Amino acid sequence: MRKVYLIGFMGCGKSVIGKRLSFATKMPFYDMDYEIVKKTGMTIPEIFESYGEERFRDMETEFLRTFRDESCIIATGGGVPMRKENREIMRKSGLVFYLNAPFRDIWRRISTDRNRPIVQQSTRADVEKLYNDRKPHYFNNAHFKVETERRTLREITDYMAFQVGRLKGDK
Numbered sequence: 001m002r003k004v005y006l007i008g009f010m011g012c013g014k015s016v017i018g019k020r021l022s023f024a025t026k027m028p029f030y031d032m033d034y035e036i037v038k039k040t041g042m043t044i045p046e047i048f049e050s051y052g053e054e055r056f057r058d059m060e061t062e063f064l065r066t067f068r069d070e071s072c073i074i075a076t077g078g079g080v081p082m083r084k085e086n087r088e089i090m091r092k093s094g095l096v097f098y099l100n101a102p103f104r105d106i107w108r109r110i111s112t113d114r115n116r117p118i119v120q121q122s123t124r125a126d127v128e129k130l131y132n133d134r135k136p137h138y139f140n141n142a143h144f145k146v147e148t149e150r151r152t153l154r155e156i157t158d159y160m161a162f163q164v165g166r167l168k169g170d171k
């Protein structure tokens with residue numbers, strides 16, 4: 001296995017669980033959003049504001065195409081699985097875990113976060129529609145579906161570390 005990708009909607013826990021999984025598996029961890037912020041020297045709201053969402057999406061694809069060939073854990077941005085090319089790269093280069101969380105949990109976590117431009121520009125109903133539209137893309141493109149509802153971060157991480165350990169060396 002080369003890479004472990006975490007996919008799912010904003011606030012499902014990709015970044016926080018990715019870090020913990022890195023600790024549990026001793027694999028390095030990278031957060032795509034953070035890598036893009038580091039490379040551009042801009043925050044995500046600034047990138048959306050200055051260049052528009054489409055350019056941000058191109059940066060995500062560029063990251064997947066060019067990121068170093070290393071066994072590692074990658075927390076993807078919430079919109080990454082919407083592009084066919086992104087899905088193909090992820091499935092070819094590693095294992096894909098979908099973190100599923102109910103919309104009410106997601107909304108509680110993200111509604112007041114100013115660092116997510118899509119949330120800032122939308123109503124709750126808009127974000128819920130986006131959640132429902134995206135769900136099949138997450139679901140149909142993951143090797144593993146992880147239910148996070150009523151599970152602690154520890155329980156989720158332990159389950160994922162077990163699956164990663166079991167499959168290490170298979171790919």
Ligand SMILES: Nc1ncnc2c1ncn2[C@@H]1O[C@H](COP(=O)(O)OP(=O)(O)OP(=O)(O)O)[C@@H](O)[C@H]1O
Pocket residue numbers: 008009010011012013014015016017033075076077078109116148151152153156
């Ligand atoms: N299962 C969980 N139990 C408790 N808190 C959680 C759980 N999952 C996520 N959280 C909390 O929700 C918040 C959002 O999580 P996180 O930033 O990891 O989401 P994300 O999937 O990386 O979102 P984005 O796509 O916007 O980067 C964090 O404060 C995190 O600690």
Ligand SMILES: O=C(O)C1=C[C@@H](O)[C@@H](O)[C@H](O)C1
Pocket residue numbers: 009010033044076077078079115116117118
């Ligand atoms: O779901 C999305 O479209 C996004 C999620 C975040 O991870 C960031 O990549 C950005 O805020 C867009």
Ligand SMILES: [Mg+2]
Pocket residue numbers: 014015016031033075076
């Ligand atoms: Mg994140």
